Each structure stands twice: as structure tokens, then as C-alpha cells.
Amino acid sequence: MIYIKDEEFIRGNCPMTKEEVRILSIAKLELKPNYVVIDVGAGTGSVSIQISKICSEGKVIGIEKDKDALEVLYRNKEKFQADNFEIIEGEALDIEISESFEGVFIGGSGGNIESIIEKYDKMLKTNHKMVLNFITLDNVYKALNKLKNLGYKIECSQIAVSKTKGQSLMLIANNPIFIVSGKKQG
Template identity: 70%
Template sequence: MIYIKDEEFIRGNCPMTKEEVRILSVAKMELREEDRVLDIGAGTGSISIQMSKICRDGSVIAVERDKEAIEVLYKNKEKFQADNLEIIEGEALEAESKIEGSFDGIFIGGSGGNIEEIIKKYSLKLKKGRKIVLNFITIDNLYKAMNTLRQLEFEVECTQVSISKTKGKSYMLFANNPIFILSGRK
């Protein structure tokens, strides 16, 4: 699978999971071509689109509440011809009742401050032996999520990633925010 570069995505003013973090996060999910996966807090859709290309014989459901991000998400879906991607507009906890069936993988990129409740509700939709992967910038949310997954008896692993890239003629390094990639196997 060829991974999609940041500059290929339509962005707008919405935050996006950066390329290196996206690649690692999706790899942690251990996806197969036929998998059915879920992206909570999909934003611009960079994770959703990448998963739709990996799970080409499966399907992806993306949940997003921000109107501007939803607009960009639809544009990226069209640009990348992600026909196996369904977009559900709304807040994650409210949208949960509209989402039926079980999933081979769940990615949570945004929680709107409800991380513990989102994990508890959506973990019920995850198949046994499969993984939920979450990205965090803040230690507080990381702790809440890690603690919730442990309470639910998931096997938990956390990776902290710091990415710096060169810019300009002198190739000076500029750092992105460190990101925590949390994964839990049910």
C-alpha cells in the first residue's frame, strides 16, 4: 500500500493528522483489505481516506461534528474516490445509535472532551482480538483514555512520536508537537 502524502489532501483551516503519525497510527490498527473500520473525529478525513484505500474490499465510517471539517471531508472523499467511505455528521456520542454492527478497527482522533464515554460506548462495537487506536497531544486525555482502556481489560500500548522536518536552504529542523499513539487490543 502506498501511503498518501500530506500535500495531496485538501486541508482548509482544519487540523489534520500529519503524514508520519497517520502512517504509524494506521499501521498499529493491523488492517486487512476486507475490514470494516470506524473513524471518530475524522476531521479532514486523512485517516479515513487512508483506511479506505487499505480496506478496499471493506468499508469505513467517518464521524465528524465540525461543519468546516465535514465540507473538507466530503471534498477529500471525492478527490480520492473513496467510494467505500460513509460520512456520518454529528457528535460521536449522539451518532453512536446510528452506527450498527461490529468493527475490525476503530480510530479515535477527536473526542470533544468526552473521551472516556466515547471509548466505553464504541469499544462495545469492536470485535474481540482487534484494535482501537487513539491519537493525543495532551497528557491529560492520554491518561483518561489509557485508564479507561485498562478498566475495560484491553491490552494497552502507548508510543510517543516526535517528528521534525527540514525547511529552507539551510535545512533547519522544525518540530511538530509530540503525539501519543495509544492502542488497545480487545
């Protein structure tokens, strides 16, 4: 599978999970081609679209509430012909979904991380993974505690990426990102 580069995505004014973090986060999900995966806080769709290419026989559902992000999300879905990618507009805690999933990715929580984990835990199949990305220590702490209390086998990685820019190849740092992953136990 060839991973999609950052510059290939339509960006707009919404945040995007950067390439290196996106690749590592998706790898932590341990996906197979027929998996059904949900992306909470889909943003530009960079994670959802990449997952849709990996899970080509399965399906991806992206949930997004921000109007600006939704506009970009639909445009990226069309650009990458992600036909197995379904977009649901709205607040992650208000949406009713009756499906179960082999993977849950949470890239945005709107300040409700513990409630979102609790809700989507009920939809995640046993022995499958929930992966979450954070910038703030507060959310990392809340997520780790909630997953631990739900009986998940958890791990956390902090990723710091710097990239060269310009003729001098000066390194420019991106914000460090925490990748929390939890495997739902039986």
C-alpha cells in the first residue's frame, strides 16, 4: 500500500493529521482489507481516506461536525474516489450507529474524550483496537485512564517530527503528538 502524502490532500482551514503521525496511527490499528472502521473527528479526511484504501473490501465511516472541515472532507473523498468512505455530519456523541467496528480512530473529541471513548467502546469488537491522537497531556491522561478502566491493553507513544524547509534545509518542527492505542480485551 502506498501512503498518501500530505501535499496531495486538499487542506482548507482545518487541521490535518500529518503524514508520519497518520502512517503510525493507522499501523497501530492493525487493519485488514475487509475491516469496518470509524473515524471520530474526521477533519480533512486524511486518516479516513488512507484507511479506505487499506480497507478496500470494507468500509470507513467518518464523523465530523465542523462545517469548514466537512466541505474539505467531501472534496477529498471525491478527489481520492473513496467510494467505501461514508461521511456522517454531526456531533460524535449524538449520532446513533448500530454497526460494530474492527477499528476506532479518534482524532478529535471537542473536549468530550471520556464520553466518546465510552460510547465507541461499545461498538468496537473484542480483540480489536482503538487509536487516539492528542496534542494535550490532559487528554492523554484522561484517555489512558478511561481505556485502562474499561480493561483495554494500552500503550502510548509520543511522536516528534521535524521536516526540512527551503534551500538551506532548515528543520522545522511540528507539534509533538501522542498516539494512544488500546486493544479491547475479551
